[in-house]
Amino acid sequence: MATPELPNAVIADALEELGDLYELDGAIVHRVVAYRSAAKRVREASVSVAALARAGRATELPGIGATLQEKIVTLLDAGTIPAAERLRAKFPPGLIAITRIPGLGPKRARLLQLELGIDSPESLREAALAQRLRGVRGLGPKFEANVLAALQAGAAERAAPRILLPKAIAVGAALIAGLSERARPGTRIELAGSVRRQADSVKDLDLIATTSRPAALAGTLAGLDEIESVSAAGGAGARGRTHAGMTVDLRIAKPSQHGNLLQHFTGSARHNAALREASVRGGLHVSEYGLLEDASGRTRTCATEAELYELLGLAYIEPELREDRGELQAARLDGGAGLPALVRLEDIRGDLHCHTIASDGHNSIEEMAAAARERGYEYLAFTDHSASHGFGNDVSPDQLRRQIELVHRENARIDGIELLAGSEVNILPDGGLDYEDELLAELDWVIASMHTAFAMSEQKMTERMIAAIEHPLVRAIGHPTGRLIARRAPYAIDLDAVFAAAARTGTMLEINGNPDRRDLSDVQARAAARAGATIVIDSDAHRVLTLENMRWGVASARRGWLTAADVANSRSLAQLRELGKQPRK
């Protein structure tokens, strides 16, 4: 085949656009939701959806049926979907852009197009300035003013930015501290939403509180230093914006409803929708206020989430699993397959990827070793960059020999932790490594990663990666897809083939805990483990402080349904040495 297949992200974009277009065209909401849901599944699929569709198997993905299977193949063959072509002629991109303005959805966009010929942010601005929007039935001066303010703020040009998880947690903690100071004793305030689910990045912050005096607490949000403005403050809570532009939702309920509220605002939206749909069939209606029973007409409240799930006939579901990826079926107390006992940070017994001042790290061997021991680790591998890393922080063969000596010397000196001399070796474009095998054989631990030449074809990249996986001295592959969250897409690579090769050779695959990476991702790590590959979770620390990044890697592993047994470094060093590929002696 001459032309490469479309990446999942491109197929997902096409489905999302088609959903937007159908929405403007007045399609029923469920059809639109079906397109968006399918787009999400395609985007997060760990395998090539193009290849799946070619084989007629895209319907194996939940949310994709015969119609979309066919439309995806059409997109692959013709480069476009006829229905999208037809609708694009009716609804220009500018019309979709104005639906990004808060309070302006598809119905109003369509109305504005029909009544005033508006088809772009520019024509919308002109009409608003000329006070023509208020002439449309259902719209008034306030709507006009809100539209102008949103256009001024650039709402139509760009989607709201996503914040990486650590930053979101820090902002959330500051808000909770501020609210707690002003709250009555006994008030409980905590983070829910995608932060609690430990997602890679989040769009806004969801805070929940339980108190007997809701209105008083809601009123205090506006007074916090971090809050720029409060846009809504009803009886149930308040909504504000931070100075950095992040939306903050605070919702408040009675202590007896704590479980209901926490479950509702932890989400995800898709988990909740699926949960509620299934519950309705059993005559139960779930909301943030309680559980309405059709039979008795009573609403039952739950102080804890576990109670709520139990009333629904389900085992407790950890927040990280609540993404509608099969957890509801697995959790059924009557015949579900059961949920995994997720790996915990406390299960991690060592870190197998970190850097020192020998390459681009900021601390010495001694400092890193002491900090790792402080964390309770049993072992730590030093994996500075290899000979060709560039940026002035590569380690020549002679320098590596010296580093091995230093690590072994420190290992002899320090008690309570085993230090491994390792390297993060570059995988060269031809699949080779940038140290001689003879030198690699002197190391206790070798992790191999790609740091250059990302623009290769999928086939070449896959061959390159598999060559490294098959190298007898490579124990693990670092950050296997090269993605940087919200900054750089993964390189083109056939992960199915990578997972199979890793399983076959006993080469471990990393979940890199750097919060910019989290690579493998949750769904990829799950697919890798299912394919029989062993996962290693690393911090990739470049200083003492970032040894802490292990927690983000564990978060991804938990979101990927992994147990301690799936994770190599939940084992003792002796057990680890027995695991997977055996290094040469």
Added chain:
DNA sequence: GCCGTTTTCGGCCCGACTGTTTTCAGTCG
């Protein structure tokens, strides 16, 4: 458009808030 422990057809969660209305549609999460 998807999907099935009531269904291969007829369903497809639940509630808050806004701005415009005289009872509600649209939007959002």
